[in-house]
Amino acid sequence: MGWGCLGFLLSPVQVKRDVYDRDDGCCSFVGQGGHVCGSRYAVQLHHRIAWAHGGSNTPENLTLHCGPHNREPAT
């Protein structure tokens, strides 16, 4: 079984809970100077590698971004 199958095995609810627990419900966006945002405002799941670019729905590829940072273009 390849990694590509994993997305179908993991419950999105469980993945979301794992990512929230790991990141403590805080935005993990790193700005200029290495400052981590840490905001809890309108926090949403964010794909490090976009789904459209082959990113998966695994906790390793997901992080939390606050509302304003979730709208930042991926770098």
Ligand SMILES: [Zn+2]
């Ligand atoms: Zn943020």
